[in-house]
Each structure stands twice: as structure tokens, then as C-alpha cells.
Amino acid sequence: MFQKILIANRGEIALRVLRACKELGIQTVVVHSTADADAMHVRLADESVCIGPPPSRDSYLNIHQIVAACEITGADAVHPGYGFLSENAKFADILAAHNITFIGPSGDHIRIMGDKIEAKRTAKRLGIPVVPGSDGAVTDEKEAKRIAAEIGYPVIIKASAGGGGRGMKVALTEADLEIALQTARTEAGAAFGDDAVYIEKYLQKPRHIEVQVFGDGFGRGVHFGERDCSLQRRHQKVWEEANSPALNAEERSRIGGICAKAIADLGYSGAGTIEFLYENGEFYFIEMNTRLQVEHPVTEAITGIDLVHEQIRVASGGGLSVRQEDIKFNGHAIECRINAEDPRTFTPSPGTITHFHTPGGLGIRVDSGVYSGYKIPPYYDSLIGKLIVHGRNRVECMMRLRRALDEFVVDGIKTTLPLFRDLVGNADIANGDYDIHWLEKYLAKEE
Template identity: 85%
Template sequence: MISKILIANRGEIALRVLRACKELGIATVAVHSTADSDAMHVRLADESVCIGPPPSRDSYLNIHQIVAACEITGADAVHPGYGFLSENAKFADILDAHGITFIGPTADHIRIMGDKITAKQTAMDLGIPVVPGSAGEVLNDADALKTAREIGYPVLIKATAGGGGRGMKVAKTEADLLEAFNTARSEAANAFGNDSVYMEKYLGKPRHIEIQVFGDGAGNAIHLGERDCSLQRRHQKIWEEANSPALNVEQRMKIGQICADAMKKLKYRGAGTVEFLYENGEFYFIEMNTRLQVEHPITEAITGIDLVHEQIRVASGGGLSVTQEEIEFSGHAIECRINAEDARTFVPSPGTITHFHAPGGLGVRVDSGAYQGYRIPPYYDSLIGKLIVHGRTRVECMMRLRRVLDEFVIDGIKTTLPLFQDLVTNPDIANGDYDIHWLEDYLAKTSV
């Protein structure tokens, strides 16, 4: 059994993992940069270790320092949270070589799903539906022109090692293609040190639907329903729902079972998310994230299953705590990502929080490491908290969300709370009538 977990992350996810560890009676180690010495998870952990200066490359991405912190404190496991080293196969391999448990999938599975071309081919082999596209990397201008003609315009060029919309370009006509192709390669090289790209059919107005899966590494796997993550800005999720307003019970159980069966064949271990574009009743695989997702709390809300507890259980060799038949879905949940950003311009707003009051009441959860007097450093992601609301129906959930957004007080910095106060009263959102382009189109037409 795992006795001490080092949390290789920061912010709200570090605090989230720490809480799960405490509930399981497992000792905790917080690592932190010099900029995060007053972070809440550092204050609450059993032990803490400073692993470097503020830049991520010198602290949260410094594998040597994290392994050294494990050895100094006697931590026998590492939970990577999301981001940073959570999908770094080399990190998983190094921990394994040091006899330290990585709370996540195997390094091989991280590698397979970390390369978009390999992931797509693996998904096809496992029976998961995919977007029509190139068989592999698109190598040059001539190859790009030939592939696009075969697929049909518009096409989407994507970095094989991509994420967050970087190295991703749309070409609507042949005249656009070569510029989009070469720009995508250049962006990919700058962002990931890898300029390889591939090509897919561009879908006009799809929704972004993802399936939460869990495997025990021995051929048993389950799904925990879907999340709708279609409200995005620049490919970054802002508002997520479970279940999706676009799917019925039959559709969600069918695609969920396809994903669970695929994870059984793969002998996948731990938490994972299979992501799709959904249009005209069809699902098209886009990628798999081999980690805990930012939006995991809404799945917890509708299933009652603690996903971090489950991660630790599986990593300890305890297997899954539930079977597919035992999972019950209840009600509706919505998550709003609260960022330290100007709600109009989305410019980051680091600084000191002068007043902080989290909303409460039935069906309300706030995951945040922020507190009154906390100084948000300028070095990291601007996410400062997540507001999760659960109700018996989507209508009840929306009304509850409207209420709690008015209760949430964060002063001293600018946040995206005004954006959500605007969205929660919008008729399209109320009707669940939106796609992955809706928010950017809306922001282009209106001001918050």
C-alpha cells in the first residue's frame, strides 16, 4: 500500500489531491517553487519541499528536483495532477526506476496517446470512431495538397505533439492550404520542438464530448459517462457540463461502452479521458488524455465517485472499487473555470486577493487554493478556482448556478466571474444550443 504521496503540482489541483490523501489516511508532501511558499496546499501538507525558483522549467518541470524530494521525504508515490509532468512518459519511467509509484497510466500508454498520429491509429485498432484524415504525418507541400484533395475541404492541420490549439490551423480552400500547413509546422516546432503535423476533415459545428474512463491495468475498465466541453475560447475549455444536453441515454451509454471496451483491450491503468467531436449524431475521436482532467468534479457530482480516491486505489493495486453495473448517474452538474483574467480582454490579472468569499449551499462545491490575502503569482496558468454546481435537473442546476455566481466574491484582481454571470442568462446556453465555435462567435459580437 502507498504510505506517503508527493503532490507534484500546485494550485487548486494540488489541494484537491491533498484532501483525498487525508481522507485515505495517507501522508502528504507538497513541493513548491519560491513563488508558492504561501500556497494553501503547502500550508496544509504534512511536509513541504522547495524545488526551485518561480519558472516552471526550474521547479514544477524539474524531474531531478522532484525525485530528490521523494528521496528526502521518503515519499513512495507521486500524484502529478494535471499539466506539468502529468503526461510525461520519461517522468513515469524515472519514478519507476527509483521504485516510486506513479499515480497514473504506464509510460507506454502515455507515449501512445501523447502522439496524435499513433493515438488515432490505436483508437481505430480499438474500435473507436475517428475523424477522416491522413494516415500519418503530412510531410511536405505536395503531400499536403494531395491529402487535402482526398479528404475534401475544409481541412484541419494539427501538430502531432500538440495541445491547447497550438500548431492547429484550418484551411477552407486550396488557396489557404500551404500557408496554413507551413504556419502550423512552424508553431508546432516552436511550441513542442517537433514540427510534424497531420490532417483531418474539418467539422463545421461540432460539440466537444469527452468520456471519462478508468482501468485497473489488468483488463478491467469502466466508463463514468460524458462531459460536454463545447464552450471554449481559443481551444481552452471554460464551461463544462455532465451530462451533455445534446445526448440521450442510449447515445451516452453506447459511446461510453465503446470506450470502456477499448480500455479493456488496451489494459489501461488509472484515469483517462477519450475526447470526441460530435456532429449529426456521430462521434469522431480527437485525442485521449492520460491523466485527471480539470473538469473531473462534474463527473464526481453525477456519480458520487471520488476519482482521486480511485486513482490512488488503482495505483496501489487495489483494482476498481465499482463495476459498470454499480455506477448510477444522478442529476446534472456544471463547472465554471474561474480565471484571474479580465472578463473582456482575457488579459491575465495577477495580484493580491483583498476579499474572498466562496458561495455555499446544497449542491455547491468550490475547488480553489485561493484565500483572502493570497497573492496570485504571474508565472503560471491563470486558473484560480472552479465552481461546481449540481442539481436534480439541468434547469435546477442552471438556477443554482445563477444564484451562486452572485454570491462569489473575489476582490483585488480581475476575474472571469462576470463572463459566467452573462452566460448563465443567455437563451442559447439555457437551451443547451451551442457548439465549439459558439463562445468565440458570441464574444466577437458582444461585450461582457
């Protein structure tokens, strides 16, 4: 087991990893920018190192400063959390060159899954169902029209190196294709430094289903069930559930088994999430995230397994602590992402939190790194906390969520709490009857 882990992140995820390390008796080091000097994870860590000014490129994305912090403090492993350098193959390679363990998959696996075209090819080879579309990058309009005609309109054009909804454009007809192709390429080049795009069939009313997987790096793989992340705004997840209200036990076992086998065959090590669009009983691969997900707590709630403990165990060479038959699903869990944003316009709302009170009681968990008097800096993601609720079934979970949202108090800034209070009372949400377009349509009606 590791002696000292450096946590290369900030906010709630840094605190989440820190807690896991403390439970395992592992010393902790955190890095922080000057803007985060008063952050909770900095206060609670055994050691902290300031690695630069507020801009991410000068601090949390500064690989050389983070490696130097490892060497100064004697950290023998790095947990990247999510975001920042968590899916940066170069970072994983540099740590390996310095004999520091990256708590995540190999740089090669990060590279494969970070390239959306190569990821799709790999998924297909591993037996994972994929969305019909181009086999590689689309280079010109003529080729795009041929492929679109073969798979049928509407189609979606996606950036090969993309994420977060950037470089994605829908063409409903052939007449839309040229401008969609040009716009997607321009956005992809500006956002990722790579204008390569590919084409897929655009599904009309799909759900977003993702499967949590783990590999030991030696040919063993397991799945921890699925999460439903269909409530999204601009391709950003807002509300997540485990298990999905749309799947039955047979479908869950089928897609989970496919994913676990694929991870084993790939020789993958650590946590990963294989994401799908799901429509009319069929699953279509979107991408694989080679890291811990923001929404991992709902999986922990229904399985009773600490996924960060599992990450650390696998990375240290200890292998998986469970076999597939050991993993049981208990009840239902929902996570709401609490952002420092206007609940209607979603404009960021940095500032000082004057009063912060979290809900409690059976089945309630709040992951947050903020506190009363904390000043939210304007430089980073607006996520300030996650409310995770667990119940014996979805009805109990929804009732418990309603109560917890009523108890949650954040004063001094605007947050998305009012949005969730509206959603928990909506009939479609109560019935689990929604798709990836539902939330944006709902918000448009509210304007």
C-alpha cells in the first residue's frame, strides 16, 4: 500500500479522496493555487503545497509543479480526481518516469479512450455495441453526405478530441450538413487544437446510461451496475440515478456483463465508465471516461463499496477486492449537483457563502468542500457540492430527496437548489419518464 498520496485536484473531489486516504491510514498531500489557500481540503490534509496563481494552466494543470510537489513531499502516488489532469496521458507517463504511481489507467489506455474515433473502434472490437456512423474522421463534405445517406438522417457531427458538448452539431437533413460540418470543425479546432470530426446516427429520444467498471490490469474486470444521467443541460449532467428507472434486471446484467468482459480483455486497470445512449431497448456506445466520475457516490450508495478505496487498492497492486458475484444492488440513489449558478440562467455566481447548512438523516450524504464564510473563487468549475440520497426504492428515495432539498441552505450566492426543488415535484421525473432532451425543453418552457 502507498505511504503518501498527493491529491492533484481541488474542491469536493479533493476532500472526497482525502477522506478515503485517511480511512486507509495513508498520509496526504494536497496541492492548491493561491485562490484555494483557505479551502477545506487544504486545511485537513497532512501537508499542502502551493503550486501557482489562480489560473488553472498555472496551477492545477501545471504538470511540472505537481511533479515537483511529489518530489518535495515524498509522495509515492498521485490521485487526479476528475477534470484537470485526470485523463491526461502525458501526465500519467511523466509520473511513471519519476517512479510515482498514477492512480488510474495507463497512459496508453487514456490515449485510446481520449480519441473518440479510436475509442469507438476499440469498443467495437471488444464487442461493445456502437452507434452507426463513420469508422474514422470525416475529411470532406462529399464523404460526409455519403455516410449520412447510408445511416440515415438526422446525424450528429462530433469532435474526435471533444467533450462537454463542444464541437457537436446536428444535421436534420442533407441541406444542414455543410454548415454543421464546418461549424463543428471550427469549434473543435478552437476548443481542442484538433479539428477532426466524425459522424454518427442521431437518436431522437435516447437516455444516457453509463456503466461503472473496474479492471485489475491483469485480465479481471467487474461492473458495479449502471447510472442514468439523462437529465442534462448543454450536454452537462445535472441529476444522476442508480439504478436507471428505464432498465430491468436482465438488461442491466446484459450490458454490465458486456462491459466487464471488455475491460478484462483490454487489460484495463482502475476505474472507468462506459457511456451509452439507450433507445428502444438498444445500447449505443458514446465514449469511455478513464477516471472517477462526479456521480460515483450513487453507485457507492447502492453497492456499499467505496470506489476510491478500490482505486487505491488496484493502483497499489492489490487487485480487486470483490468478484462480480459479490456485488449486490440495494435500493435506489439519486445525486443532485449543486452549482454556484443562477438556477434559471445558469450564470456563475461566485462570492462569499454567508450561511451553509446541509441536510441530514438516514440515507443522506453531502459531498462538499465549502463552509460558512468560504469565498467561492471565479476561476474554476461552479460545482460546490453534491447531494446524494439513498432509499429502499425509488419512491422512498424521491420522498427523502424532497425533504433533504428543503433542509439544504446556502446563503450569500445563487445556487441551483431551486431547480432541484422544482424537479423533484415534477410528474415526469417522479415517473422516471425523461430523456436527454427533457431538461432543456422544461427550462425553455419556464422562461
